[in-house]
Amino acid sequence: MKKVTTRTFAANDAGFTASAAVLAAGGLIAFPTETVYGLGVDARNTEAVARLYDAKGRPSFNPLIVHVASLAQAEAFVEFDEVSKGLAQAFWPGALTLVLPLRADSGISRLVTAGLDSLAIRVPDHAVARGLMGAFAGPIAAPSANPSGQISPTKFAHVADQMTGRIDGIIDGGDCGVGLESTIVATQPVPTLLRAGGIPTEAIEAALGSPLVRAGETGAPSSPGQLASHYAPNGTVRLNAENAEQGETLLGFGAVDAAVNLSPSGDLVEAAARLFDALHQLNALGAQRIAVSPIPERGLGRAINDRLRRAAAPR
Structure with a gap:
């Protein structure tokens, strides 16, 4: 992996504009969300997505979550049914990722979906993430901003320590409030919990009016966050x-x-x-x-x- 100069961007309009320009040029930008810091790239740029996998040392069979600014923007990339739209309206913006059928004309890189016909997507609830998305005005694929399998970052210092020299920039937006990655739910063919996360399962089940099916761990993930060994400290x-x-x-x-x-x-x-x-x-x-x-x-x-x-x- 070629070493790069990692810049620090302020969490303000000038920083968002500069960071969005890096994304548009195929660069990698780390930014805070309410869950953890994400490592963002243009989800439509296959070469940029390949750089992201390389920077993280992430297996290319492990799909990525795409971050968008609104439910309306999400509808350009995935197909909602009544159940998934209800969950989006209840929990977006927020720490819920939905895995939904990918639209044929989405323009999303196949590296983002790991070749699957579904896409993991969410609308984050964090002022800095929303500022970056507003400046970029496109889908941002963003796993956690850390080397694959290691501890997820919830502070600017965590990202700087682990990713300096690997990525193009970091937006210094302070600490993440929730501190756990998003909850991931697939709604088809039945509502299924793929990963527990920042929104309690009970809250989602209350919104559905029925229990979620639990998915098992797998060596070939159908969504992010399903690898058995992950989040590992050194000991x-x-x-x-x-x-x-x-x-x-x-x-x-x-x-x-x-x-x-x-x-x-x-x-x-x-x-x-x-x-x-x-x-x-x-x-x-x-x-x-x-x-x-x-x-x-x-x-x-x-x-x-x-x-x-x-x-x-x-x-």
Whole structure:
């Protein structure tokens, strides 16, 4: 991979205009969303998408999420049915990605969809992301702005540390509020949860009026975020640990004495927002063996546990 100069852009109109020009020229721009920092390219530019896969070291069979400014813009790229349109109206802008049939005339690069006839798409709810989309006025394919399989970035510093020299620019938009990637749902043939994320499953099921089907993990993903091993810190991870064993560093939750604690008060929203930064902190501490306190399997706890199980998977 050829090393490039990575510029920093301000989160203002001048920064958005300059960043949009880089995207239009086939460049790679990292920017914050409410979930994590994304690494954006023009979703219609196959050469730019190939550069993105190279910069991340991402398997080309793993599809990308496309970010657009509105439901109306999304309708130019994918086909909505009544169920998917209802979910979009309920949760967009926000941390919900829908996997929908790709329009034949969408113009989206086949590298974005990994050759599938569906597209993962969402409308982010973050002022900086929306400023960039307004300046660019096109579909932005944007996985998380980190090397593939490593910890997702929720701060400007995370992106700068991991991606400087690999990408063309970073918009410094501060910290991400949600801290977990988006929830991914496919609505056809039946509403199916493909990845737990920033919107609790219960909220989506309440909007649907019925339970979501759960999809299994696979070696050939039908949407982003389905690889079994992902979000990995440098050290090995042991889950549901009541105590740290000798030689382990504890990632705590609740009222426990831990080197790093996701939420001393046991607040799942706080834990979700701090998860990836906590994993970065453990790397900085040089933790080689990580024990993780039990996390309740409810609400955002499902998404937190999903990420931790992937972090603990053999690699």
